[in-house]
Amino acid sequence: MTLDADLHVTRGEFRLAVAVHAAPGETLAVVGPNGAGKTTLLRTLAGLEPLDSGHVVVDGVAWDRPATGVLLPPERRSVGLVVSDHVLFPRMSALENVAFGLRARGTSRAEARRRAAEWLERLGLAGHADRSPAGLSGGQSQRVALARALITEPAVLLLDEPLAALDAATRLEIRQVLAEHLADWSGVCLVVTHDPVDATVLADRILVLEDGTVAQDGPAAVLARAPRTSWAATLLGLNVYPGEADGAVATLDGGGLLRPAVCPVGRVVVTVPPQAVALHREHPEGSPRNVWRAQVAELTRLGPVVRVRLTGPPDALADLTPGAVAELGLAPGSQVWASVKANEVHAEPG
Known part of the structure; x- marks a missing residue:
């Protein structure tokens, strides 16, 4: 399945003008600040918001094209939609909720229930099949909604903060299940998220929306090296410094x-990856062009690294191995020298 969309929607003072193109099996993470148009984009693709102009074409078939009067209603679109507030059918059990999409497509009751039970088991809900939505926690409801969308194998899968209601341990587990499913899937998926880990683990590309337009589109590695906006840089965990440049400094x-x-x-946004910030007890020798005195404010363990928050100026985040932290004897209040090589400092017009 391919997706070719050119979306133009005006609602009051807000205008969405976004082009989205995705190849078969491709997953796009849609990120951006509140009010950027992320949910409007999903609703438009699902047919819940009509276009003012443009088109939505899936695998060569027009779903929405105002210029020719084409507007396929939501129920006729091969779309799986998971919204942030779940919206389960309150009078159906978890099993019946998951089986609903298959039943609506003509699958026998027995087969739909069998496949629904498999999905509930995959998402860790085998013991909750008979519960009503009222008897489920927020995280459990989110997993039921996710299973209901995945079971029909839609051409376009639209996920609006699909892991937001899960606790940290469950989020890790379900993220892995979802990543494995998407890796073997031939449809197109768009995932709206505010979590950079979700974006980088689940998506082939990241689409950054700001003020209803695409600010940047590309793989996470490209965005991390050269984000075009402060918001994108902050999302990816970079050190971000707006400033004024003279061509050298x-x-x-x-x-x-x-x-x-x-x-x-002129005006620039300077970014530095935390892993590029080296710390020293003495003034470093050698080639770093950027060296400054700093104080350790906080140390936080993040998986295999320790994130060190420094006060400068400039303030900075530095990612070190636990061994390096121990060798340097770092603790809150420690005085250090910070250094960054010039080729790790990225300056974009801003």
């Missing part, structure tokens, strides 16, 4: 200077 708004390998002139 960026003077940061919050204090301090950074020297990128390539430096524009």
Whole structure:
């Protein structure tokens, strides 16, 4: 399945103008600040919001094209939709909720229930099949809604914060199940999320929306190296510094200077990956072009690394191994030298 969409929607003072193209089996993470148009984009693809102009074409078939009067209603679109508030059928059990889509497509009751039971087991809900939505927790309801969308193998899968209601351990488990399912799937999936881990683990590409338009579109690795907006950089866990550059040095708004390998002139947004920030007890020797005095404010274990929050200027986040933290004897209040090589400092016009 392929998706070719050119979406133009005006609602009051808000205008969405977004082009989305996806190849078979491709998953796109849709990210952006509140009010950027993420949910409107999903609702438009699902047929819940009509286009003012443009088109939605799936595998060569037009679902929405105002210029020619084409508007396929939601129930005739091969779409699986999971919204942030779940919206389960209150008078149906969890099993019946999951089986509903198959039953609506003519699958026998026995077969639909068998497949629904398999999906509930995959998502850790085998013991909750007979419960009504009122008897489920928020996280359990979210998993039922996810199973209900996945079971029909839709051409387009639309997930609006699908893991938001889950606790940390369950989120990790269900993220893995979802990632494995999407890896073997031939449809197109769009995942709206505010979680950078969800975006990078689940998606082939990240679509950054701001003010109803696409600010950036590409693989997570590309966005992390050169984000075009402060919001995108912050989402990906980068150090972000707006400032003014003279072609060689960026003077940061919050204090301090950074020297990128390539430096524009004028307003810039400078980004530095936390893993590129090295810490030293003595002034470092060698090639770093960016060195400054800093104090350790906080240390936080993040999986295999320790994130060190530094106060400068500039303030910074540095990711170190536990061994490096122990070797340096770091603790809150420690005085250190921070350094970054010029080729790890990225400055984009801003």
